[in-house]
Amino acid sequence: MNKPDHAPETPATKFLHTHRIAHSNHLYDYEEHGGTRVSARELNVDEHAVVKTLVMEDEAKKPFIVLMHGDRKVSTKELARQIGAKHIETCTPEAAQRHTGYLVGGTSPFGTRKTLPIYVEKSIFNLPLIYINGGRRGYLVGVHPHDLMQALRPTLVQCALPD
Secondary structure (H helix, E strand, O other), rough: OOOOOOOOHHHHHHHHHHHOOOEEEEOOOOOOOOHHHHHHHOOOOOOEEEEEEEEEEOOOOOEEEEEEEOOOEEEEHHHHHHOOOOEEEOOOOOHHHHEEEEEEEEOOOOOOOOOOOEEEHHHHHHOOOEEEEOOOOOOOEEEOOOHHHHHOOOOOOOOOOEE
16 A cells, blocks of 8 residues: 555544644554554654554443553553443444544544543653544654643543553
């Protein structure tokens, strides 16, 4: 698959432009099930700075988004405790697409179909720059973490486990 020459217009990039959030565009050759390891390698950046957007749900099937370092997993037990849920699990790809409007592998926290609660691993804000999905497979945007706070108004959590 060849990379396009210019960044695609997605609901995420429209959101970034509307909210006047400075960002850089980073296209790469998407690999099925490659995850943040592939995108970090392709962009030649630390996987810790690549932030994955996970669509999860609680025991009542209420969806929400978790933003986590690419080289970490979410402790669902710890996250459930911190947000007051009994049980948390990852949504099916179909449910995630229904809630966000994005295909799995191209899910962005920006410009989702539905407004969902967003939880962010606290240590993400210690990074000078993060790379997060721009709303399409093979496309990340570089943003300053403080812009996440202003635009998304997330709840900070500490639920990272080594990958």
